[in-house]
Amino acid sequence: MLTRDMTIFLLFFLSMVSFSSEKNCTELMQEYNGKLEIPRPLERFAAPSQALYDALKLQDPKEIIEYMLAKDTRGWIFRLEGLLKLYKSKKKRPHLLDLYNKIKSLEDSIGAYDAFLDWGDFAKKAQAPAPVIDYFNLHTEKSYENLVTKINQEWNQEGFHSFIETLSKHEWKSYKKDKAFIRKKLIKELEDLELTQYEFNQLEEGVHEFRRDIRWIPIYAHALQGLIHFTDDAGKSSAKAFNQLLENQKLRNSPYVIYEESPKETSPMTLSLPYYLALSYVIGAIGKIKDNGQYVESLAHAYLELGLSSSFQEAEEQIHSLPIFQEMPFINWEVETTKLYHYLKQIPYDDSLPIEQQQHSSEEKSLFKLLMEELKEY
Numbered sequence: 001m002l003t004r005d006m007t008i009f010l011l012f013f014l015s016m017v018s019f020s021s022e023k024n025c026t027e028l029m030q031e032y033n034g035k036l037e038i039p040r041p042l043e044r045f046a047a048p049s050q051a052l053y054d055a056l057k058l059q060d061p062k063e064i065i066e067y068m069l070a071k072d073t074r075g076w077i078f079r080l081e082g083l084l085k086l087y088k089s090k091k092k093r094p095h096l097l098d099l100y101n102k103i104k105s106l107e108d109s110i111g112a113y114d115a116f117l118d119w120g121d122f123a124k125k126a127q128a129p130a131p132v133i134d135y136f137n138l139h140t141e142k143s144y145e146n147l148v149t150k151i152n153q154e155w156n157q158e159g160f161h162s163f164i165e166t167l168s169k170h171e172w173k174s175y176k177k178d179k180a181f182i183r184k185k186l187i188k189e190l191e192d193l194e195l196t197q198y199e200f201n202q203l204e205e206g207v208h209e210f211r212r213d214i215r216w217i218p219i220y221a222h223a224l225q226g227l228i229h230f231t232d233d234a235g236k237s238s239a240k241a242f243n244q245l246l247e248n249q250k251l252r253n254s255p256y257v258i259y260e261e262s263p264k265e266t267s268p269m270t271l272s273l274p275y276y277l278a279l280s281y282v283i284g285a286i287g288k289i290k291d292n293g294q295y296v297e298s299l300a301h302a303y304l305e306l307g308l309s310s311s312f313q314e315a316e317e318q319i320h321s322l323p324i325f326q327e328m329p330f331i332n333w334e335v336e337t338t339k340l341y342h343y344l345k346q347i348p349y350d351d352s353l354p355i356e357q358q359q360h361s362s363e364e365k366s367l368f369k370l371l372m373e374e375l376k377e378y
Contacts, residue, residue, distance in 0.1 A: 022057075025050040025164060032168030039172035040264055044225050045083060049164060051076035056160055061148040068110060077107045079223035082216060086185050095166055102163065106155060109147045116140040119298040126324040128299060135302045175266070179378075182227060183269060187375050189216065194368040200337045203293045207337045211286040214344075217279055217371075218256065226265035230273040239370060241346065242274035245281060256280055269378045275371050282340045293333045296320075344368070 023031065026046045029038050038046075055067045068074060084100035087093060120136030153159075173181060193213060199206040221228045232246055245251060257280050261268075300315035302308075309315035319325065335355060342349040346364035350357075365373075 025053055028164045029168045032165045040175050041172045041178045042167060045167055048076040048079040053160060056155055061151050064151055065147060074107060074110050077103060078219050081107055082219040082223040086182060099163060099166055102154060106150060109150050113143040113147050116143050122295050123299060126322045131306050132302045135306060183375055183378055187372050190368045190372045194366060200334045203297055203333060207286060207333050208290050211283060211290060214279055215283050221259050225260045226262035227268055229268035229270045230276050231270055232273040242278045245274055245277040251277055251281055269375060271371060271374050275367055278344065278367055282344055285340055286337055289331055289333045289336050292331045
C-alpha cells in the first residue's frame with residue numbers, strides 16, 4: 001500500500017515524465033506527416049505554431065491571455081495567418097481555408113480585447129465622464145469573455161492538435177513548385193495594391209484597411225523565413241526616394257524590419273531593402289494616425305450609445321474639449337494618409353492644394369510595381 005508521501009512523489013514523477021515527453025510542434029508535424037524530414041513549406045509553420053502552443057500549454061485561459069499579451073503571441077499568430085492567407089483556396093484547398101478562418105478568428109478576438117483595453121486606458125487618461133469609463137470596462141470584459149470562450153472551445157489541446165494534423169497531412173508541393181506558387185501569389189497581391197482605390201476620409205474602411213493591406217507584405221517576409229531575401233545594394237533599387245531610407249538606422253534596426261534567414265532556403269528571391277524599409281516606414285506612420293483617430297472614434301461611439309451626444313459631430317466636439325486633446329496635436333488622417341499613399345505610389349503631393357486637386361498619377365513607378373518587377377525576375 002502506497003503511503004501519502006509515496007503517492008505525492010509518484011504523481012510528481014509522472015507529471016515530470018509527461019512534461020519532458022511532450023512533443024514540440026516540429027515533432028508533431030513529423031508524426032502526422034509520417035516523415036522525419038518534413039517539406040519546407042510545412043516547416044515554415046513550425047516556429048509560429050510553437051509560439052502559439054507555448055501559450056496554450058498553460059491551459060488556464062487567464063494565464064494564456066496574459067502570456068499572449070506579454071510575449072506578443074499575436075505577432076506569431078499573424079505569421080500563421082499570413083502563410084494560410086497565401087495557401088487557402090475555397091475550391092482547391094478548402095481545409096486550409098478552414099484553418100485560415102480559425103486562426104484569423106483567434107487573432108481578431110485577441111485584437112478586440114487588446115483594443116478595448118487600450119481605448120479604456122485612454123478614456124481614463126482623458127478624464128472622460130464616468131459612464132464612458134464604465135462603457136469601456138464593460139466592453140473590455142465582454143471581449144475578454146469572448147476570447148476565453150474561443151480558447152476553451154476551439155484552441156484546447158484537441159483543437160490545436162487538429163490544426164497541426166491538418167497542416168501536416170496536406171500534400172505540400174516541392175520546394176521549386178512552392179517557390180513559384182508563392183511568387184505568383186505575391187505578385188497578385190501587389191497588383192491588387194496597385195489597383196485598389198482607397199477612401200481615406202474613412203478611418204476604418206479607408207486608412208486602417210490600407211494599412212492592413214500593405215502590412216501583409218512584411219508579414220509574409222517574416223513568415224516565409226528567408227524565402228524572401230533583401231539586399232541593401234542601393235544600385236538595385238531604381239527609386240532614389242526609397243534609397244534614402246538606407247541611412248535611417250533607427251528604422252533599419254526595428255524588430256519589424258529585421259527579418260529571418262535560413263540555410264534551408266536554398267534559392268531565395270532577392271528584393272531591394274529600400275522598398276521593404278519604405279513599406280515599414282509607412283506602416284508605422286499610418287499606425288500612429290490610425291491610433292489617434294480610433295481614440296476619437298471609440299469615444300464618440302461611446303458618447304452616442306450612452307446618449308451623451310445626439311450626433312457624431314457633437315460627440316467629437318465634446319471629446320476634443322477634454323484636457324488631453326489640448327496637449328495632443330490634431331491629425332487630419334485623410335490628408336496625412338494620402339501623403340503617405342502618394343509617397344509609395346511616387347506621386348507628387350502639393351501641400352498648397354486640397355486633396356481633390358492633387359495629382360493621381362506619375363511617370364515614376366510605384367513601389368508596388370517596382371516590387372512586382374523584381375519578383376518577376378524569378
